[in-house]
Amino acid sequence: MKLKYFAKKLYDEGIIMFGEFTLTSGLKSPYYIDLRKALSKPNLLREITHAFVDKIKELGNYDVIVGIETGSIPWAATIAYVLNKPMVYVRKEPKGHGAGKLIEGDLPKDAEAIIIDDIATTGQSIYKAAIALRNAGAKVENALVFIDREQGAKRFLKRENITLHSVFTVTQLVNELFNQNLISESVYSKIKSYIEGFKNV
Numbered sequence: 001m002k003l004k005y006f007a008k009k010l011y012d013e014g015i016i017m018f019g020e021f022t023l024t025s026g027l028k029s030p031y032y033i034d035l036r037k038a039l040s041k042p043n044l045l046r047e048i049t050h051a052f053v054d055k056i057k058e059l060g061n062y063d064v065i066v067g068i069e070t071g072s073i074p075w076a077a078t079i080a081y082v083l084n085k086p087m088v089y090v091r092k093e094p095k096g097h098g099a100g101k102l103i104e105g106d107l108p109k110d111a112e113a114i115i116i117d118d119i120a121t122t123g124q125s126i127y128k129a130a131i132a133l134r135n136a137g138a139k140v141e142n143a144l145v146f147i148d149r150e151q152g153a154k155r156f157l158k159r160e161n162i163t164l165h166s167v168f169t170v171t172q173l174v175n176e177l178f179n180q181n182l183i184s185e186s187v188y189s190k191i192k193s194y195i196e197g198f199k200n201v
Contacts, residue, residue, distance in 0.1 A: 002051065003168060003172055003173075003176050004017075004176055004180070006047075006048075006051070006168065006173075007172075007173050007176035007182075008176075008177075008180060008182065009032050009044060009047075010033070010090075010173070011177055011182050013037060013041060013044065014034075014037065015033060015034055015035060015037050015038060016031060016033050016173065016177075017031065017032045017033075017034070018030065018031050018034070018183065018187050018191075019031075019032070023121060024121070025040065025121050025124070025161075026120050027121070027151070029194065030187075030190050030191055030194050031170075031174075031191055031194075032119045033119055033147055033149075034078050034145075035048070035118040035119060035146060036071065036118075037070070038102065038161070039074050039080060044079075045074075045078065048075070048146060049075065049079055049082060050082070050168070051146070052075060052079050052080050052116065052144065052146065052167060053079055053083060053100070053161070053166050055144060056079065056083065056144060056164065057115065059142060059144070059165060060126075060142075062084070062109050062112050062113060062114040062142075062175050063082065063085070063105060063111035063112045063113065064085060064086045064088055064108055064111045064113045064114075064138070064151065065080040065085050065086070065088075065089065065090065065092070065114060065116060066087070066088055066090060066111075066114065066115045066116060066129065066133060066140075067087065067088075067089035067116055067125070068089065068090050068114045068115065068116075068117055068125050068129045069089060069090065069091045069092050071117070071118050071119075072089075072116050072117040072118050073089050074146065075116050075117075075118060076089060076116040076148070079116060081156040082191075085108065086105070087105060087108065088103055088104060088105030088106070088107050088112075088155065089103070089104050089105065089129075090102060090103055090104075090129040090132050090133065091103070091104065092125075092128075100133050103132055103136055105131065107133070107136055107137070107138055107160055109137060110137060110139065111137075111138045111139065112139045112141075113131075113133050113138045113139065113145070114140075114142045114143065114144060115130060115140065115142070115143040115162075116128050116144055116145075117144075117145045118145065118146050118147070118165060119145060119147050119149060120143075120145040120147070120148045120149060120153040120154070120166065121149045121151050121153060121158040122151060122152055122156065123152065123153030123154070123157045123164065124156075126143045126145075126153070126156060126162065126164070127155060127156070127160055127162070130143070130162055136147070137145050139168065140162065141161060141162060141163060141165050142163050142165060143157065143162055143163070143165065144164075144166070145164065145166050145167070145168060146166070146167045146168065147167070147168050147169070147170055147173065148164065148166035148168075148169045148170065149170050149195075150170055150171060150195050150197040150198060151195075152170055152198055154177045155174075170191075170195060171192075171195060174188060174191050174195075184199075
């Protein structure tokens with residue numbers, strides 16, 4: 001039920017789009033997911049937050065919820081609020097003024113942290129955040145994203161002793177969109193072929 005609901009909701013709200021896009025990583029893609037749009041829709045923000053929270057509760061108990069500059073900070077904040085847990089976030093690079101911090105917030109000593117991100121593509125941003133957290137003394141073995149694009153992030157992070165979890169995979173979403181007749185067979189086939197191309201990355 002949750003998959004069916006979210007697939008249609010993301011489509012209706014224009015959060016998942018189809019065409020030709022260039023990702024942050026520089027890769028080309030026949031679809032794009034802009035979860036930042038959900039931040040402007042209070043009901044959807046709440047629903048996605050609770051989907052994250054439900055998944056975290058399945059995974060275990062964590063001392064701190066971690067966001068990554070900039071896209072995942074709002075999600076980490078709302079999740080931490082609901083769970084009543086401390087939240088910190090990792091900058092892309094140390095601040096050039098003030099205390100010059102890479103990690104913002106108070107990271108509890110020997111904390112077991114879970115990294116939150118909206119979408120996983122290559123896994124590089126999660127990996128960099130994990131290194132920063134580990135260097136600061138935290139234990140990092142898990143990361144959670146709302147959608148895994150299935151483009152190698154899971155395999156890459158596993159090599160770095162980080163297990164990537166997702167609320168949904170893009171395959172699940174695209175299959176559901178096709179089942180609901182929201183995308184054409186040609187769009188469906190194109191995306192399935194695209195995903196298949198990353199199976200051995």
